[in-house]
Amino acid sequence: MALPTEQTQVVLVARPAPAVTADLFAVRRAPVPRPGPGELLIQVLWLSIDPAMRGWIADAPNYRPPVPLNEVMFGFTVGRVVESNHPDYVPGELVYGTQGWQEYAVSDGSDIDHKVDPAWGSPSAALGVLGHTGLTAYLGLLDVGQPKEGETVLVTTAAGAVGSVVGQIARLKGCRTVGLAGSDEKVRLCREFYGFDAAINYRSAGDRLADLVAEACPDGVDIFFDNVSGPLAEAVFPLLNTRARVVQCGTIGIASDGSANGPRPGRTVLAKRIRWEGFLVLDHFDAFPRALADLGRWVADGRIRHREDVVEGLASAPDALCGMLAGRNLGKVVVKVARDTAKA
């Protein structure tokens, strides 16, 4: 197939104020770059849409510098190598990396994390249950949370790409699993599709949230796997047991402007010997092979189930992001950028 000379890119043109809206992004045309010595050219096939993107585009303290204005939006991708002057890659291979919101990207290999095994089925799984969201769930729950059989694990955004896998792994480890989700439909998914022991709609719960959580966790909460923080986490902290672990994996419930909210645990951390730990999967590359071996097996034999919401076309990525931040998805949101011509 002849390479096109031009491609579509989606660039960030404004910062959240504080809402994330589609007009923070613009679509532009740009030349398809050519790989130099030691480089390769990747055609992006799939983009991942993630809650963390809100943090990546805001001009607030974070674990990485914000995406610069007028540059291609940063994001996890699966692509196919189309040309290579790099000794480690040959055309036709699938790679998982951070090529971002564009159709073609040149890489020196440093923004590629690993090759995607075609045996995993749809390569888009590499952006979810067999990618950073599944890895976040696995490593955050098992390495940081260290669940023991019989403990109670409470998960926020429980129907989401991370939370749903946390709940399923916790169940495999013999824990009671309780999910918080933002709609009755998601609550049903948690119970019926992902197998949580209990699930609660935190939006309709209102002032009764703490009571409902206490009812669903009659023995208290041993592990709080939290993707939200903010007032939701404030309601949960008083229910933590002695020696509870809080895995802080996201803070989507905290305003982008960074204004202080979320738990202010005062004496609780000491009196209950809580361990409250921030977790970022990008710190744990070394553990990926071990985690993917387990996850791959569990997905293959059906012990871990997952769902995808597929959105078509790169230009739809901004709307897909806004929809996910508003909670309109029911599975991991991925954008299909191109048909995989190598397989067509």
Next chain:
Amino acid sequence: MALPTEQTQVVLVARPAPAVTADLFAVRRAPVPRPGPGELLIQVLWLSIDPAMRGWIADAPNYRPPVPLNEVMFGFTVGRVVESNHPDYVPGELVYGTQGWQEYAVSDGSDIDHKVDPAWGSPSAALGVLGHTGLTAYLGLLDVGQPKEGETVLVTTAAGAVGSVVGQIARLKGCRTVGLAGSDEKVRLCREFYGFDAAINYRSAGDRLADLVAEACPDGVDIFFDNVSGPLAEAVFPLLNTRARVVQCGTIGIASDGSANGPRPGRTVLAKRIRWEGFLVLDHFDAFPRALADLGRWVADGRIRHREDVVEGLASAPDALCGMLAGRNLGKVVVKVARDTAKA
């Protein structure tokens, strides 16, 4: 020596409101109890006065139930076995336990932690650097904080019984050590006696505290060993480095009424992947022998220095507690209850 038939006890008669004052306690006379089968009688020689006592007497959530009103005040003690019907103890042995604020106590052994080795010098050291405060410093810093050479360790109540040992162990491990203390005299002690690299008087610092800490920690803070919480900790949290560890070992800066203050880290725990962990030495009995082996060696060879403020007489214990909570001590506060007649 003939045993007396009556003894002095100090009992708790009121709860902090919220200040801890000497009139929360009363001195009373009571019979000297006699040990039954399987029990032993202990003469208390030394009492430990500890910041945690404020929590033990308050009617607020804590890691142990509050001391009941009209009962003997709970506390760590060193005593001598004077009679024994217990197979593990013989008269004359020194024991470290929680016999509390009284001259004589019967024990079934469950409130004795270990025998005190007379080779350690003054048995009062068993209440400090070779007891729960030294153990708190050792295990909290090394097991929870996990210092690495070249890191910066910031300690509150740095001239205190725990803080001073934390600073000295951190220095032995090759860390930069910075102390916060409540008077110029304590700051001098930190620098000149305990060998901190820098020390700051947080009381006179006022609004400049965060600036002074930042200046003393030019590479940020990797381990925050905190005995205080409250506004002091709020000033420190923004200076924490990525992957910093916060060892919450006390919360003396938080009002007894439990009203919420102290850090409310919002996104910081996640963005910097902080580990914030409550530490209570009573959870770690299994590690005591390992820790005491190191501490005993370091104290013996002068690598760890310690100071005691000795107060005479059981009836002085309430004043000693109030004085320590007001920061008037310059070393570990111990009350000498009796001359050790076995040695006299």
